[in-house]
Amino acid sequence: MQYFPGTTGGPQRKCDATASLGLAEASPRVLFQEFTSAEEAAAGADWMWWWVDRDGTCFGLLAQAKILKVRGRRWTVDFGYTTKGHSQAQITKLIEAAEPYSVPAAYVLYCGDRKYRATMECVRTHRGVPCRDRERAGVSVACALVAQEATKSHQNAAGVEVFHDAVPLEDIANPVEGLDEPVHPLTRELDEELARFLRQPQRGARRVAKELLRPLERIRLGQFTSAATLERSASTAGSLFRDVPADRGHFSVPYLDHVLRGLRTGVPDYVRDVMEGRTSSVGMANALGGIVVITDADALG
Template identity: 85%
Template sequence: MSGFSGHEAGPYEALRRGRAAVDRLASRLAVNGGTLREVTATQVLLAEASPRVCFQEFTSAEEAKAGADWMWWWVDRGGTCFGLLAQAKILKVSGRRWTVDFGYTTKGHPQSQIAKLIEAAEPYSVPAAYILYCGDRKYRATLECSRTHGGVPCRDRERVGVSVACALAVQEAAKFHQSAAVVEVFHDAVPLEDIASPVEGLDEPIRSLARELDEELARFLRQPQRGARRVAKELLRPLERIRLGQFASAATLERAAPAAGALFRDVADQGHFSVPYLDHVLRGLRTGVPDYVRDVMDGRTPPAAVTDRFGGIVVITDADALG
C-alpha cells in the first residue's frame, strides 16, 4: 500500500514523474534487447507517482478470467469522482509493423479480451479502458500516422509514453481498421498525465448526436472541465467523433437504469457500439466515492469481491488540483 501524505506535487506532476520513469525503463530495455512488460511498467509508474498517487496492489490471478488489470479513480476535492477499469497494454513493433494484441484470447475462454474487459466493467458501473505503454520518441520513430496534434506529428507528441484509450473506441478501431487499428488508437489516446489536470489549454466542446440531452449534460459537453469531469469527457471524446460518422437516424436516447450516485442519468444512446456508449462512459462519473475506493484512501483493504478480481486500485486524490 502506498498512501497519500501531503501535497508536495499536483496530480499532473506526479503522473509526469511516473511516465518519465516508464519511458526511461523502456528505453534502457530496448538498448539491451529487452522488452517492457505490463506488470513491471505499471509498478514503476505507480511507485514513481506515489505518494501523491495512492494505490493498493492485489493478486493478478484473476486477470485472464476478468480481462482486466487495475481500477483507476480520480477523486476531486469536492467529492465528485470518476472511475474506469483498465487493461495495460504494450505498444509493440516488429520491423515496421506496430501491434497491440487487443483481440487476445485465453485457453478455455474464446471471448476476446476486449469483450471480457467491457463485460468485467459492468458490475462496477464504470467504463472500460486501456492504459497504453508506448515508449519514448525514439521507440516510436517508425510509427506512421499522417495526422497531427497542434501541428506536431502524432508519433512525436510529448507525454504519450503512457496514455489512456477508451475500450469502446479500441473495439471500433479493431473492427473497421484492422491492421491499422494500433495507429488509430494511438492517435486518439490521451496522455495519462494530461487527462485530468492539463497544463496547456482547455478541452474543446463535444458535439453530441443524442437527442433530448439534459441541459446539465449538454453544458458539461460544451464547457471546459477539470479533474474527474475532464477524465470522463476525454474518454467520451473519440466515441462522439465515431458516433458523428454513424447514421444520424440511429441517434435515439434510450432510457437505462442509472448507476448509483451517477452524476448524469438517462444517457443511453446506443449508436452502433456494442453497448450504449454514453451510459458506458458517464456511469463512471459519480457524486460520491464508492466504499472500496474509500478503503484505499483510508489505508484499509477492500472486500474480496474487489481484491480477488483486479490487480489493484489507483486513487488520484484532489484530481482537480492545479499542476
C-alpha cells in the same frame, strides 16, 4: 503527474511497467492495491483507477495495460489477445468485467518516446503536431470501446488508430494546453446539465470523463448509417448525470452511458476503504485486487 516510466525509449515489459507506474513511482501520492495474476486472467484487467476531487466528485475506470509494439514497419497492440484457458477475447471480458462496478473499460497504452515511434505512419495531427511526435504520449489512455471499434474497422491498423485517439495520461490529470474544447454529440436532445458539461471546460474528474468520451463522439459522428436513439439508459446510483441517452451506434454497448456512469457525486465504499487505509471486504478484495486512487491534489497539478 510527472512520474510515468516508459516515456523514454521503448516500452518496458508490461508487467514491469505496470508495477513501476502503479506502485514504485506513484506511491505514496497515489494509493494502490494489486491484482493477482489469476484475477487479471479472469477479468482481463490490471487496475481499477479512480480520480477523486476535493468536493467528492470522482471518476472511475477499469483498465488493462497494453504495449504499442512494432514489427518491421507494422505497429500493433494485441487487442485480440485471449488468455490460456479462456476462449473469450480479453477486450470483451474487460468490457463485461466493468459492468458490475458501473465504470467504463479502458486501455492504458505504453507507447515509448518519439524516437521509438519515429517510423509510425499516421498522417493525422494533434494541434499541428504529427500524431507520432506528441509529447507526453508515452503512457496514454483510451476507452475499450474505441479499441473494439478499431479492431473491427481498421484491423491491422487498429494499434495506430487507438494510439491516435488515446489521451496522454498526464494531459488528462494535469493539462498543459489550457482549457479543453467542447464535445459535439450526435444526440441533440440532451439534458441541459449534460449538454453544459460537454460544452464547457472541465477540470479534475469531470475532465477525465470528458476526454475519455471525446474520441467516442468523433467515431459516432462518422457512423452516419445509424440514427441516434432518444431512449434513456437506466441511471447508476450516485451518477453525476441521471438522464443519459442510450444511443449505441455501432458500439457494443451504449457509449455515453458506458463512460458517464463512472462519473459519480461520491466515491464508492471500496474506494473510501483504500483512501482511509482500511482493508476491503473479502468479496471485494477478491474481485478488485488492484485499485489506484488519484486525489484532487494530483489531478489539478
